[in-house]
Amino acid sequence: MTTTDIPRALAEGPSPARLGALTDALAARAEADDLLDVAVRTVESPVGELLLAATPVGLVRVAFAAEGHDAVLDDLARRVSPRVLRAPARLDRVARELDEYFDGHRTHFDVALDRRLSSGFRLAVLTHLSDVPYGRTESYAEVAAALDNPKAVRAVGSACATNPIPVVVPCHRVLRSDGSLGGYLGGLEAKTTLLRLEGAAA
Template sequence: MTATNKPDGDLARLHERLAHDAETRALIDVAYRTIDSPVGPLLVAASRHGLVRVAYQSEGFDGVLQTMADRISPRVLHAPARLDGAARELDEYFSGRRTSFDLPLDFALTRGFRAEVQRLLPTIAYGDTASYAELARAAGRPRAFRAVGSACATNPLPVVVPCHRVLRADGTLGGYVGGVEAKRTLLDLEASS
């Protein structure tokens, strides 16, 4: 490794070859990579079923990887090629050229009512917002607005599954897994398109 923590040329080529061989032999259950974005570095991960995780650096990438190893499979590997489509769509989104994602999604990291709410989030149109109470009503549980907040806070696919579009009833931002500034950045990006 060099001082920048990136593998030198030979090591990088070896890692790329090993990742390619593991991918073609179906030895990777979860592939991941990091991408740069206007809201900071994002870790994106995909299972064979689809995008399974988008994580902000503030969540701790090592902890996110460990959670996926514990809850999905220990066969987690930095194999960026599987995430090329996700990286492309996120880049298009951040540059204002994409208003919705066409990626297959894997909700393996969520269950129950949280999963129901997270599947509803993409129905909030690009550039629009909804309140926690409105989302609770849409989920058929009008008094469960706090549970909706919990579902948004634990969304394993922020940005792609747009929990940033959910606001408090008074129109204020509320919390966000990536921080309030990231939420404001995403909402401003969508408002300006």
């Protein structure tokens, strides 16, 4: 852009506050016009900054900082819709419930989920996980058995490792049969933090 030789008044941009207000207003209008395919916001938590994303159907993605939030946004643009906008309003309820959960005041999430990023056996695993209660754990083998597929222990592991909606869909409640942690896409430290919060692990 050639801005070096034009009067400063023309080259001057809007203040960050003004641009922020315009961007917020755009998100509100997009929502009203059914153009907000994916609303996103971030929240602070004891397991680091979380990116939340919701479609009009429900919560579609929760992402840890370790996953790289920019990469997650790119992935949402590709797999769901490029109409991705920062729009806190749609995610207010999820954010509030997460706060309550991390404060120890909530044991169950009561928000609509959009499970379109999962399919097949992985979807069955993740759907089952929503029935594992707060403060309890199951082993990968127990989950496989519960789904009438006792040999699919590794597949249960990979379903957990690719859970698009961690924390809210509690893949952290699945451990190895010997009680060791297994893996976690938010890192083992995050898994330990969540299990301790729920009083489920040392």
